[in-house]
Amino acid sequence: MSKQDHIKHSADSLEKETITLNIGPTHPATHGVFQNIVEIDGERIVSGDSTIGYIHRAFEKIAEHRPFYQVTPLTDRLNYCSSPINNMGWHMTVEKLLGVQVPKRAQYLRVIIMELARIADHIVCNSVIGVDTGALTGFTYVFQWREKIYEIWEEVCGARLTTNIGRVGGMERDFNEIAFKKLEEFLRDFPKGWKEFENLLVRNRIFMDRTQTVPTTPEFALQYGFTGPNLRATGVDYDVRVMSPYSSYEDFEFNIPVGTKGDTYDRFMVRNQEIWESLKIIRQALDKLPAGPYHADAPQFYLPPKAEVYNNMEALIYHFKIVMGEIDAPKGEVYHSVEGGNGELGFYLISDGGRAAYRLHFRRPCFIYYQAFTEMVKGCLLSDAIVAMSSMNIIAGELDA
Amino acid sequence: MNETIDYKKVTERIAEKFGAKVHSPEEPYGMLTLRTDKDSIIPLLQFLRDDEAMQFIFLTDVCAVHFPDKAEKFEVVYHIHSLMHNLRVRIKVALSGEPKIPTAVNVFKGANWMERETYDFYGVIFEGHPNLKRILNVDEMTIFPMRKEYPLEDNTRIDKDDKMFGRINVNREN
Amino acid sequence: MALDTNTVQAKIVAPPLGVGGPGYYATSFDKAIGLAKQYSIWPLPFATSCCGIEFMATMGPHYDLSRFGAERLSFSPRQADLLMVMGTIAKKMGPVLKQVYEQMAEPRWVIAVGACASSGGIFDTYSVLQGIDQIIPVDVYVPGCPPRPEQIIDGFMRIQDLVHNESQRRRNSPEYKALLESYGIR
Numbered sequence A: 001m002s003k004q005d006h007i008k009h010s011a012d013s014l015e016k017e018t019i020t021l022n023i024g025p026t027h028p029a030t031h032g033v034f035q036n037i038v039e040i041d042g043e044r045i046v047s048g049d050s051t052i053g054y055i056h057r058a059f060e061k062i063a064e065h066r067p068f069y070q071v072t073p074l075t076d077r078l079n080y081c082s083s084p085i086n087n088m089g090w091h092m093t094v095e096k097l098l099g100v101q102v103p104k105r106a107q108y109l110r111v112i113i114m115e116l117a118r119i120a121d122h123i124v125c126n127s128v129i130g131v132d133t134g135a136l137t138g139f140t141y142v143f144q145w146r147e148k149i150y151e152i153w154e155e156v157c158g159a160r161l162t163t164n165i166g167r168v169g170g171m172e173r174d175f176n177e178i179a180f181k182k183l184e185e186f187l188r189d190f191p192k193g194w195k196e197f198e199n200l201l202v203r204n205r206i207f208m209d210r211t212q213t214v215p216t217t218p219e220f221a222l223q224y225g226f227t228g229p230n231l232r233a234t235g236v237d238y239d240v241r242v243m244s245p246y247s248s249y250e251d252f253e254f255n256i257p258v259g260t261k262g263d264t265y266d267r268f269m270v271r272n273q274e275i276w277e278s279l280k281i282i283r284q285a286l287d288k289l290p291a292g293p294y295h296a297d298a299p300q301f302y303l304p305p306k307a308e309v310y311n312n313m314e315a316l317i318y319h320f321k322i323v324m325g326e327i328d329a330p331k332g333e334v335y336h337s338v339e340g341g342n343g344e345l346g347f348y349l350i351s352d353g354g355r356a357a358y359r360l361h362f363r364r365p366c367f368i369y370y371q372a373f374t375e376m377v378k379g380c381l382l383s384d385a386i387v388a389m390s391s392m393n394i395i396a397g398e399l400d401a
Numbered sequence B: 001m002n003e004t005i006d007y008k009k010v011t012e013r014i015a016e017k018f019g020a021k022v023h024s025p026e027e028p029y030g031m032l033t034l035r036t037d038k039d040s041i042i043p044l045l046q047f048l049r050d051d052e053a054m055q056f057i058f059l060t061d062v063c064a065v066h067f068p069d070k071a072e073k074f075e076v077v078y079h080i081h082s083l084m085h086n087l088r089v090r091i092k093v094a095l096s097g098e099p100k101i102p103t104a105v106n107v108f109k110g111a112n113w114m115e116r117e118t119y120d121f122y123g124v125i126f127e128g129h130p131n132l133k134r135i136l137n138v139d140e141m142t143i144f145p146m147r148k149e150y151p152l153e154d155n156t157r158i159d160k161d162d163k164m165f166g167r168i169n170v171n172r173e174n
Numbered sequence C: 001m002a003l004d005t006n007t008v009q010a011k012i013v014a015p016p017l018g019v020g021g022p023g024y025y026a027t028s029f030d031k032a033i034g035l036a037k038q039y040s041i042w043p044l045p046f047a048t049s050c051c052g053i054e055f056m057a058t059m060g061p062h063y064d065l066s067r068f069g070a071e072r073l074s075f076s077p078r079q080a081d082l083l084m085v086m087g088t089i090a091k092k093m094g095p096v097l098k099q100v101y102e103q104m105a106e107p108r109w110v111i112a113v114g115a116c117a118s119s120g121g122i123f124d125t126y127s128v129l130q131g132i133d134q135i136i137p138v139d140v141y142v143p144g145c146p147p148r149p150e151q152i153i154d155g156f157m158r159i160q161d162l163v164h165n166e167s168q169r170r171r172n173s174p175e176y177k178a179l180l181e182s183y184g185i186r
């Protein structure tokens, strides 16, 4: 791009000419693969343009070719910082379509898993904001807590990152003793660790100066379809968990933190506070955890446990039927959304009665709010824009589908 | 302002203003679904957004669906949300012939990339869109990959035996 | 005094093959340099998606890749020795990856972490490159979706073996030239 006539220089512009700067797609500051081409005047951004799609993996097309239970691994890879939320969202969508009622215990277990995932997600995002403002220590320090969460997930499902937790109709197994023990340990130790991390940054003069930039207004955020912490940082208290409760969220007592200015600092603080609220929810769910079965009594949709399959004729038949796709789903279309790590994660599923979805569309929060980024950072310093970008928590997998 | 709005009222208000142009209301799985045509969609969205009582100020999603066997091959689906009353409405527009529909960018700025994505996947042309080009796929791509006639798999691959890997070149096998 | 078996003993690396006597040790340059290089690899993380998060865990305090002499991540390809490709590489990304590889100076090694980078993984789709070995040569493949950090570290140690044992003149060998030629890299 050469010099452009349409660019108006501000009165205090020194150079009266702009430089085109390319950031990405593999720039370390982008924490993901997307490209921003910005026009800068000195250090101020005059205009910008983003290019995305560098890891477009065609989730929606794959989902049209796979039976429902095989879509779960795909949802893992959407927002891979908090994959269990995506898994659960997908299961709930299918359950809504099939009309399966999940027992309370399974719902509570799901809530525990989802809130752990939210903590894991916000740990990465907030510590990365620290990294971008020059505090690498915080990152290495809190990453061990993510490791602890991984350990709990491993107990529950065997995987660390791409968890594939749960089944349509409930959980695939109950939590075992060790999982509960690890959960208790986590609830006991994590607050101390996180408090330390907070103390490092929250009232840190340098950090505050660096992050109290790039403000957004509620009008702007709503126009651009912001959801999740980024919307709440502007002061709008929209949270799917409260507005349309799913999986028994209405049973728990928690607050929705909101910000006032919608700047990077607010986004950081909202996420911080959400971690504390998540801990509260997990505590309540553990205390109130009802006894009972961990999956719905819907043998024609719920994949039976492996031990059953090998020992029980009926289970074997159902396993066979589900896996071979001989049980048809009802016709219909559902939209279901959950509060993902980044905001409203929606699943729009159209079923034509076949084995696979006729059409599955993911409403991916990252994708929708990232378009506002170049608009947001107009007139800001380049270095602030980088921090703002990490505070928006753009996850490439979710961005590009 | 304080009157409670439910789906019945929403349908009534729309019917008052748009008459038969907005038709066949349904409520599958508890979400009001309306159908309209491509000339009324933008005024409808605008009306729903600006109406004092309803305030559907949030565009949740835009996507398209392909029905190769129907006369109206494409359907563009809008999900909008009234945060005030916590109501969601789904609006569908069926498109026949060459898929063209006016853009919603002037009503909701967030529609920009959603429409670009829809164009990228299905080739639905949003008239008046400020920057309608591919977003996720490479610019050189000539097909619209989400249309049912195109295969999922990468056909350049030679080391996979189609028999063993269950790769299929027809679009769907149920 | 009894030996305290609880204290961790520093691992002493065995000397390379050679002849030694009082006050001298003779070995070939190749081996001495290989030994040194093995523990000072600068990796360039090319992390695109989920596997990149596992790489973060590998760099984190729990698994700590720095123990293997890879403390210093080089985000500039020109100073990097090892290209670690982690995550799905879409066709749109392919040319970028190739360019990064071309910008790296010899000697350079490539490790493909995860099913996606190795073969396309679960994404046998129109938009995903079916394995990075279609565009650049790969030295070590790490399977898994995502591989556990232990596996990534294991893959890294295989690279260390290569660095240690390979001839310093690898890039001059006709096989290597032919290999690069086949990828169209000058």
Ligand code: SF4
Binding pocket: A077, A162, C049, C050, C051, C052, C086, C087, C088, C113, C114, C115, C116, C117, C121, C122, C144, C145, C146, C147
């Ligand atoms: S191999 Fe699996 S975890 Fe790794 S990038 Fe591919 S999908 Fe993600």
